[in-house]
Amino acid sequence: MFPSKPQLIPTCCAVTPSPSPLLPQDPDKNSLQLSPERTRDRRKVVRIAWEKLLRWSRSWRSRAKTDVLERTKKVVVLGGGSFGTAMAAHIANRKDQMEVSILVRDPAVCRKYFPDHKLPENVIATSDARTALLRADYCLHAVPVQFSTSFLKEIAEHVDPGLPFISLSKGLELNTLRMMSQIIPQALKNPRQPFIALSGPSFALELMNKLPTAMVVASKDRKLAGAVQQLLSCSHLRISTSRDVTGVEIAGALKNVLAIAAGIVEGMNLGNNSMAALVAQGCSEIRWLATKMGAKPATITGLSGTGDIMLTCFVNLSRNKTVGVRLGSGEKLEDILGSMNQVAEGVSTAGAVIALAQKYNVKMPVLTAVAQIMDSELTPKKAVLELMSLPQVIQSP
């Protein structure tokens, strides 16, 4: 049936339906106007699908376990920067009787990150490692990657060998190319220290404001990942589990380098076409390297990969993107870093990425260009010219 009302097609491009194979054969398929009967049927199908989804969700919720939260009495957070503080507040809000200790160099420091937010009463900041770690059930590690080894070596004597470490840090150690799953057990001299990576698109401020967020916990130990999922998930934080620790960690580290590139494109006013092309190319480079390192492609295209890339590359709350924007608008790297009081992990991770790319024999033009800019070997303008002059790609069919 043709619609009875005229369609909203501009006259300059209006077409008369014809039997041409290039044009729609069934006008109803492409029309916004359906007969009342078909509208009713269509709505019924949608309603049934939605109700089915709700029933499935309710049945899962009714079986959801809460024993981990009930059992957990104390959580320690290492590093009282913005994310450590936000996660400490999140966990403390899960249960009033839980003690959440933040280990900081200066106990006054964690109040500075969110001056407009009152921290829950059960969050305690201390600079005493022994007290902070004593009888903790879980440990959240939120110290920037480059300082993690020295920090952990200093506190190692107070760490229980069975204490699960949930790493929030996203980056690669510059000289060793190690990820947090390697840094933590090696610094603590305990290869069996239980390890979980927590990653995904999550700005500390939005978590602090209890805005809906989704993240991934990755661990080789399925049971442990499930326990951490229980500990963290609530009505505004969805947590999925994964066994692909390499994929989750490498994507979380490399998206910070790509975000610097995205910032440069914005700072140079290169336009939306450039931005989309750059981020798409960056996603491919991350996938090429990550899969050679053993990551699953689905992890890279999922929440902690593409999800976090979208957040960090497209949103100006990102510290890494901000570094790029300022570089692209002509500021010097040392001036930018000197004026920041928070970490942009992509700056040091960029150097490590290139060594990894060489080790795994992967070409990464965009991420290599960022590393060259970080080393002041290349200007953003020259980088754009060089990237645009790379050989034209022949796509395989």
Ligand SMILES: NC(=O)c1ccc[n+]([C@@H]2O[C@H](COP(=O)([O-])OP(=O)(O)OC[C@H]3O[C@@H](n4cnc5c(N)ncnc54)[C@H](O)[C@@H]3O)[C@@H](O)[C@H]2O)c1
């Ligand atoms: N902020 C976010 O939105 C966010 C979200 C997800 C993941 N992360 C990751 O979390 C990690 C921490 O980031 P952040 O945002 O909390 O950083 P931040 O810059 O806000 O704070 C860093 C903290 O580390 C401490 N620190 C610095 N050097 C130290 C040292 N040598 N020894 C001990 N402590 C030291 C600082 O005092 C500060 O408390 C990073 O790897 C980051 O990529 C951050």
Ligand SMILES: O=P(O)(O)OC[C@H](O)CO
């Ligand atoms: O502010 P950034 O660039 O460190 O990004 C923060 C988080 O990693 C976003 O998921």
